[in-house]
Amino acid sequence: MDTRLISQKIAEKLLEIEAIKLSPDQPFRWSSGWQSPIYCDNRVALAFPAVRTLIKAALAERIKASFPNVEVIAGVATAGIAQGALVADLLGLPFGYVRPEPKKHGMGNQIEGPVPVGKNVVVLEDLISTGGSSLKAVKALTDSGANVVGAIAIFTYGFEVAASAFDAANVPLEVLSHYQTLIETALEKSYISKKQVELLNQWRLSPETWGQ
Ligand SMILES: O=P(O)(O)OC[C@H]1O[C@H](OP(=O)(O)OP(=O)(O)O)[C@H](O)[C@@H]1O
Ligand SMILES: O=C(O)c1cc(=O)[nH]c(=O)[nH]1
Known part of the structure; x- marks a missing residue:
């Protein structure tokens, strides 16, 4: 399937399983601290075997x-863990x-599993907003001697700040679905109104x- 079709198909499925939430009156607080009227909860996809399989493949x-x-x-905790494990399993x-x-007790690890020193690693994240979480994981891996060859995510908001941060870190980023496709699909299939757009x-x- 070509990349545009994949982007549309995944947007459609995320809408279908109600992974996309709109709440302009009570905005969501994102990991970056930003307030947002929209939230994309890819974690929900794990509860739907057909959607989970589509994303994994x-x-x-x-x-x-x-x-x-x-x-x-390497999955980014926590939302990248289950998806990453499914993908790694498929790829063997x-x-x-x-x-x-780093964990504050036990082994005190930040990287769980054998540290992939000298190995070509792909960082797998569920979603990119500012890119901060993924790039923090990239740094931890690189500082430990891994060779991060790229990052991949299910969905991106397509913010310039994220694109610049990945460029600055010299990490190629691949993403399956995009905010713009999601909004077009949501409007076309009447999940949202023109006013909400x-x-x-x-x-x-x-x-x-926004929201401050
Ligand atoms: O691109 P960013 O600005 O870093 O935002 C995206 C990150 O935010 C979410 O994780 P969250 O911090 O909510 O934690 P979780 O994965 O443990 O749910 C999401 O799963 C990404 O990891
Ligand atoms: O930036 C975030 O924290 C974030 C945004 C979003 O839409 N979904 C999510 O899981 N995290």
């Missing part, structure tokens, strides 16, 4: 095409995951200050 196919020298999949590759910070357009003009 699309991620695996894109990884093979874009990062053919991959040796290890080792899997580990990266916490936002206007509100979302307003939000996108300045997402870092």
Whole structure:
């Protein structure tokens, strides 16, 4: 399936399983601290075997095409753990995951699983907003001696700040579905109204200050 069709198909499925939430009156607080009228909860996909399989297969196919020298999949905790493990299993590759910070007890690990020193690693994340979480995982891996060849996510909001951050870190990013496709699909299939699209357009003009 070509990348545009995949983007549409995944947007359609995320809408169908109600992974996309709109709440302009009580905005969501994102990991970055930004307030947002929209939330994309890819974690919900795990509860739907057909959607989970579609995402897993699309991620695996894109990884093979874009990062053919991959040796290890590293999921970004927590939402990237289950998806990453499913993909690694399909590709027959080792899997580990990266916490936002080292664990405060036990082994004190930030990277769980054997540290992939000298290995070609693809970082797998469920979603990119600012890209901060993924790039933190990239840094932890790189600092530990891994060779991060790229990152992949199910969905991106397509913010310039994320694109610049991945460029600056010299990490190629692949994403299956995009905010723009999601909004077009949602409007076309009447999940959202034109008025809601206007509100979302307003939000996108300045997402870092919206709602303050
Ligand atoms: O691109 P960013 O601005 O970093 O935002 C995206 C991150 O935010 C969410 O995780 P969250 O921090 O909510 O944690 P979770 O995965 O443990 O649910 C999401 O799963 C990404 O990891
Ligand atoms: O940036 C975030 O924290 C975030 C946004 C979003 O839409 N979904 C999510 O899981 N996290």
